[in-house]
Amino acid sequence: MRTGAAICSTFEPVIIPKHEKRTPLFNDQIISMYSFGMSTRDIQRHLQQFYGVEVSLETISNITESVMADVREWQNRPLEKSYPILFLDALRVNSRQDGKNINKALYVALAINWEGRKEVLGLWLADTEGAKFWMSVLTDIKNRGVEDILIACMDGLTGFPDAVKAVFSDTHIQHCIIHMIRNSTKFVSYKDLKAVCRDLKEVYSAINAESGHEALEEFGKKWNDKYPMIQASWERNWNDLMEFFNYPKDIRRAIYTTNAIESLNFSLRKVTRNKSSFPDDDSIYKVMYLAIKNASTRWTMSIKDWGLAVNQFAILFDGRVPGFN
Numbered sequence: 015m016r017t018g019a020a021i022c023s024t025f026e027p028v029i030i031p032k033h034e035k036r037t038p039l040f041n042d043q044i045i046s047m048y049s050f051g052m053s054t055r056d057i058q059r060h061l062q063q064f065y066g067v068e069v070s071l072e073t074i075s076n077i078t079e080s081v082m083a084d085v086r087e088w089q090n091r092p093l094e095k096s097y098p099i100l101f102l103d104a105l106r107v108n109s110r111q112d113g114k115n116i117n118k119a120l121y122v123a124l125a126i127n128w129e130g131r132k133e134v135l136g137l138w139l140a141d142t143e144g145a146k147f148w149m150s151v152l153t154d155i156k157n158r159g160v161e162d163i164l165i166a167c168m169d170g171l172t173g174f175p176d177a178v179k180a181v182f183s184d185t186h187i188q189h190c191i192i193h194m195i196r197n198s199t200k201f202v203s204y205k206d207l208k209a210v211c212r213d214l215k216e217v218y219s220a221i222n223a224e225s226g227h228e229a230l231e232e233f234g235k236k237w238n239d240k241y242p243m244i245q246a247s248w249e250r251n252w253n254d255l256m257e258f259f260n261y262p263k264d265i266r267r268a269i270y271t272t273n274a275i276e277s278l279n280f281s282l283r284k285v286t287r288n289k290s291s292f293p294d295d296d297s298i299y300k301v302m303y304l305a306i307k308n309a310s311t312r313w314t315m316s317i318k319d320w321g322l323a324v325n326q327f328a329i330l331f332d333g334r335v336p337g338f339n
Contacts, residue, residue, distance in 0.1 A: 044061075044074055045078060053289070053293075054071050054074045054075055054078065057069075057074050081300045081303065084303070085303045088136075089136050089137065092158055092159045094128070094160065095161045095336075096161060096334065097125040097127055097160065097162075097164070098165065098324075099163075099164065099165050099269060100163045100185075101124040101167045101275045102121075102122075102123055103121075103122050103190075104120060105283070106118070106119060107139075107286055109139075109291060109293075109295055110291055110292065110293050115291045118140065118295075118298075119142055120139055120298065121138040122134065122278070122282075123135040123151060124278055126268060126317065128324070128335075129320075130316030130320030131314075131315075131317075132278070134306050134310070135155055135160075136154065136155065137302055137303065137306075145172065148177045149177040149180055152178060152180075152181040152182065153181055155181075156181055162184065164186060164327060164334060165265075166185050166187055166188065167269060167275075168189070168190055170189060170193070170251060186257065187257065188258055188269060189251055189257070189258075190275075191218050191270040192275050194247070194255070195214060198247060198248070199211060202244075210237065210244070213229075213232075214233065217229045217248065218270055220259070222259050223259040226259060227252070230245060230248055230252075231245075264320075264322040265327065265330075267323075268320070268323050277309070281306070282302060284305075
């Protein structure tokens, strides 16, 4: 049976758009593999082995390079005027430079927004971690629209609090509980890890600073024979940690919840674990951006009892909480 030609009709292909050699789904599959840390050669090998498709390295590179435009847009997007909590952290990554592996610092700014949800404000690369570069990171955040941060959580890097205060003068500085726990348990044996973390929780979940210090002394009596440096470290940083006890329990929970910074770091390290080094800095930005994008799909719930925390913020930070002015 023959069909007559429809002279005035138009035809729009659905599977493969006009003038395209590959489907958007094909590109998405390559980008998805790239987001989990697979190199261009790994992707090429995977496509050949499992799908019988031969794709050149140049084609794969061109597809992954398209992500860079999204990275730039994301990195320069306008931000909210204020955030209640900001976690500042840095990871170590290897990048190829002049034929050598260079260990670099990847700066990460993770905020808790006023809806009680996590939001990564940006990524920045530098040769080393230092307070001076952190000040440039915070300046960039300010230039993108942030006028106020209530609490900034950070590690004990020398000059770090001054760098924050230079950009956001009214921000309260909190020595990050998560960093303290991470550093304290770095050399704890696996069989003791759960018990040590449980006993440390008695310190930072105490009702006030006095009770917290008593719990720290009890911790020392139990663990100093095996791990004497843990109590010593907390004692050495106690003045910086005491700020934490000025907050009601719901704000404290928002600060020390391990689901904030640690879950993000786990997602990023899972990607870097598969790579001895990245071919260049752009590839670090692309892969980390995609890893954050993947992780953020799980950030659908607010922190527990967040509404109570917001009301407590409004009392402690009078005039600085949106909707309570």
